[in-house]
Amino acid sequence: MTAQNVLQNIALKEWAVSVKALAEGKQIIVMRKGGIIEETRDFQLVSPSFYLMPAFEHQKKHLLKDEFMDDLDETLAGWSLDTDTVKLEAYAEVAMDIEITDQQTLDRLRDLHIWTDTFAEERLRWKKTKPLHVLVLRVYRLEKPFELPMVPAYNGCKSWVRLEEEIGLPVRIPVLDDEAFQTEVEKIKQALA
Numbered sequence: 001m002t003a004q005n006v007l008q009n010i011a012l013k014e015w016a017v018s019v020k021a022l023a024e025g026k027q028i029i030v031m032r033k034g035g036i037i038e039e040t041r042d043f044q045l046v047s048p049s050f051y052l053m054p055a056f057e058h059q060k061k062h063l064l065k066d067e068f069m070d071d072l073d074e075t076l077a078g079w080s081l082d083t084d085t086v087k088l089e090a091y092a093e094v095a096m097d098i099e100i101t102d103q104q105t106l107d108r109l110r111d112l113h114i115w116t117d118t119f120a121e122e123r124l125r126w127k128k129t130k131p132l133h134v135l136v137l138r139v140y141r142l143e144k145p146f147e148l149p150m151v152p153a154y155n156g157c158k159s160w161v162r163l164e165e166e167i168g169l170p171v172r173i174p175v176l177d178d179e180a181f182q183t184e185v186e187k188i189k190q191a192l193a
Helices: 016-023 066-076 103-107 117-125 178-192
Strands: 010-015 029-032 049-055 085-100 132-149 160-162 172-174
Touching (some): 010 016, 016 085, 016 132, 103 117
Parallel strands (some): 010 049
Antiparallel strands (some): 049 085, 085 132, 132 172
16 A cells, blocks of 8 residues: 555554543543653654554543543443454544643643643653643544454553554544634643743
């Protein structure tokens, strides 16, 4: 397959409940510092576009705002540690990569995501010398989700995984239309101004 008929064959691992929120237009940001076993020891944006791979292991209900706690239960329904497939339902393009180094700036985004202040603070404080990356994402739902075999390379606490299977060019549907997306981007810009 040529580059024209294949999207980036890489995925960003993110809490399944976060992927759900992104795919439903409830938020357009993710916060990244890097996984525990990152090769570079910190987060690096290795691709401007990627699939969103739901991760289930480290999700914690008490780190979600009350109105999103039920969404966590939904993502866990039918999942177990010995699940042998992973479903990709969303694709994202990075609109902005904002580096945050202080609590005051991070607090300005509190109304624009599903996580509690505690979660955001923990992300910022972990690896103190490294900035927290807030990725602003244009998210697309895949018209036909892909079920991939769960291979060992996808496991572990890391941000990025290279997909072992080539995926053709799936039909993608924007979660938010252009106007709605720009409105959300402006909210972020205003919050940080």
